[in-house]
Amino acid sequence: MVGKGLNKKERKGATVTEPAWVRSLLIAIALAFLALFLLLPLAAVFSQALEKGWEAYLAALKEPDTISAIRLTLITAAVCVPLNLFFGIVAAWAIAKFSFPGKSFLITLIDLPFSVSPVVSGLIYVLIFGLQGWLGPWLQAHDIKIIFAVPGIILATIFVTFPFIARELIPLMESQGREEEEAALTLGANGLQTFFRVTFPNIKWGILYGVILCNARAMGEFGAVSVVSGHVRGSTNTIPLQVEILYNEYSYAAAFAVASLLALLALVTLAVKTVAEWKMQQTITAAETER
Amino acid sequence: MAWSGRKNNVLPGFTPALGYTIFYLSLVVLIPLSALFFKTASLSWDAFVAAVTAPRVLASYRVTFGSSLAAALINAFFGVLVAWVLVRYRFPGKKLIDALVDLPFALPTAVAGITLASIYSQNGWLGRYLEPHGIKVAFTPLGIAVAMVFIGLPFVVRTVQPVLEELDQEIEEAASCLGANRWQTFRRVLLPTMLPAILTGFALSFARAVGEYGSIIFIAGNMPMVSEITPLLIITKLEQYDYAGATAIATVMLVVSFVMLLCINLLQKWSRRFAE
Numbered sequence: 001m002v003g004k005g006l007n008k009k010e011r012k013g014a015t016v017t018e019p020a021w022v023r024s025l026l027i028a029i030a031l032a033f034l035a036l037f038l039l040l041p042l043a044a045v046f047s048q049a050l051e052k053g054w055e056a057y058l059a060a061l062k063e064p065d066t067i068s069a070i071r072l073t074l075i076t077a078a079v080c081v082p083l084n085l086f087f088g089i090v091a092a093w094a095i096a097k098f099s100f101p102g103k104s105f106l107i108t109l110i111d112l113p114f115s116v117s118p119v120v121s122g123l124i125y126v127l128i129f130g131l132q133g134w135l136g137p138w139l140q141a142h143d144i145k146i147i148f149a150v151p152g153i154i155l156a157t158i159f160v161t162f163p164f165i166a167r168e169l170i171p172l173m174e175s176q177g178r179e180e181e182e183a184a185l186t187l188g189a190n191g192l193q194t195f196f197r198v199t200f201p202n203i204k205w206g207i208l209y210g211v212i213l214c215n216a217r218a219m220g221e222f223g224a225v226s227v228v229s230g231h232v233r234g235s236t237n238t239i240p241l242q243v244e245i246l247y248n249e250y251s252y253a254a255a256f257a258v259a260s261l262l263a264l265l266a267l268v269t270l271a272v273k274t275v276a277e278w279k280m281q282q283t284i285t286a287a288e289t290e291r
Numbered sequence: 292m293a294w295s296g297r298k299n300n301v302l303p304g305f306t307p308a309l310g311y312t313i314f315y316l317s318l319v320v321l322i323p324l325s326a327l328f329f330k331t332a333s334l335s336w337d338a339f340v341a342a343v344t345a346p347r348v349l350a351s352y353r354v355t356f357g358s359s360l361a362a363a364l365i366n367a368f369f370g371v372l373v374a375w376v377l378v379r380y381r382f383p384g385k386k387l388i389d390a391l392v393d394l395p396f397a398l399p400t401a402v403a404g405i406t407l408a409s410i411y412s413q414n415g416w417l418g419r420y421l422e423p424h425g426i427k428v429a430f431t432p433l434g435i436a437v438a439m440v441f442i443g444l445p446f447v448v449r450t451v452q453p454v455l456e457e458l459d460q461e462i463e464e465a466a467s468c469l470g471a472n473r474w475q476t477f478r479r480v481l482l483p484t485m486l487p488a489i490l491t492g493f494a495l496s497f498a499r500a501v502g503e504y505g506s507i508i509f510i511a512g513n514m515p516m517v518s519e520i521t522p523l524l525i526i527t528k529l530e531q532y533d534y535a536g537a538t539a540i541a542t543v544m545l546v547v548s549f550v551m552l553l554c555i556n557l558l559q560k561w562s563r564r565f566a567e
């Protein structure tokens with residue numbers, strides 16, 4: 001048991017907490033820091049978005065360029081998230097349920113896109129598919145556009161969101177061990193039945209957690225997409241790029257109106273993530289008490 | 292947990308699962324990343340050195356790494372404080388605050404960028420009070436550090452928090468019974484236990500700041516030699532069709548990320564050993 005369960009006030013013999021004034025002071029400093037760096041920006045997005053009233057806000061969102069940016073962002077996420085979800089589950093199955101040499105190296109490689117600058121992530125696709133790149137001349141001869149077009153945006157987004165789901169599921173599935181799956185197989189279930197009836201219920205909240213974070217990044221990625229997009233209005237602009245264009249044109253209210261969509265997405269992401277975390281904790285505790 | 296070898300494992304699907312993992316990893320990550328090294332290898336050594344040590348490039352390293360270091364230090368200090376307050380104290384709205392700490396992970400960088408720029412600009416919510424006192428944040432290197440503090444904030448909190456939660460309060464009692472005051476207990480007993488986690492969080496926050504682009508360019512002012520970050524310089528070179536120059540600088544950035552990743556892995560191994 002961790003000391004958490006014991007009431008601090010009941011332990012009179014030893015001091016394990018600070019005087020009340022120190023506690024209040026530390027809480028005040030922490031809250032002030034968080035208010036300054038988190039709450040203030042969050043409030044500013046919505047306040048600036050609504051600066052010119054609801055009508056202007058809605059009008060900014062109904063702009064054809066904005067609508068096409070929203071559509072492209074949704075398409076990008078709809079392609080990237082399922083691909084990385086499938087990969088995440090498969091990779092977690094191989095890594096968490098089996099032991100083999102080079103496992104920790106493989107995990108490091110999967111984490112790689114997290115540590116690469118978004119700009120570099122975009123650049124590598126330009127080096128492959130761009131006009132001066134490896135496949136550039138061939139692609140041009142066959143009239144296939146990848147860079148400065150939608151496929152480039154999707155590829156760069158797949159790269160930056162690559163680790164999210166896998167790195168969430170690997171530790172979760174490792175912590176659950178193999179006993180339940182082994183029991184199912186012994187009782188005659190086949191591999192897929194075992195996965196869907198036994199493994200999946202145990203990891204569904206972990207999947208939701210990974211998917212929601214992967215989706216947030218896929219919809220909000222800026223640096224990598226900015227390198228490969230070419231910023232063609234109405235055709236290769238995602239929501240974050242549209243925010244940049246509006247901002248650089250000094251249409252601040254419109255820029256913040258579009259940005260507020262992404263801020264709302266962030267808030268929904270945080271809410272779902274908190275619930276998923278709580279549910280995962282419940283699943284783990286339930287599993288532990290059963291044992 | 293008893294890890295029996297592959298042979299004793301009755302679970303199906305190892306070969307196809309591992310095969311697909313390696314295939315997809317190669318296709319999406321390894322082959323594209325290798326393109327960067329092949330492109331760089333086509334440069335002569337002198338051209339490479341000239342490209343990555345031009346005065347404007349060196350200035351951008353100074354801005355990027357200097358601001359990242361400052362931001363990571365600020366985050367290390369306040370991150371420990373926030374983690375401490377969240378784990379040890381009770382106050383209204385704590386759950387909400389705890390969830391909100393991850394906002395920089397969830398909020399797209401471009402949104403963070405324009406928002407911070409507007410808050411700290413001359414007429415912004417904070418800028419209007421800071422500028423009369425001669426503190427210019429927006430469009431200066433200070434603004435870069437502010438953006439980096441924002442995006443790096445969750446890392447230290449989220450690495451230190453679980454360590455603090457797991458900590459057995461009996462050692463604190465022991466320290467107290469042996470006559471240590473509260474500050475001594477913190478400095479001599481708690482801080483050393485948290486140190487690996489703090490360093491990991493610091494390194495994660497630093498690594499994130501070094502590569503960051505979206506949240507910085509709006510607030511940085513982007514003046515060459517003064518407030519131009521390295522990722523922006525890569526984009527500038529690309530826009531001028533200087534692919535070789537962009538690739539050379541990107542290789543330096545990538546090597547730095549690899550080194551950081553290695554350090555972070557070692558730190559995490561160290562903290563795990565520490566925990567046991």
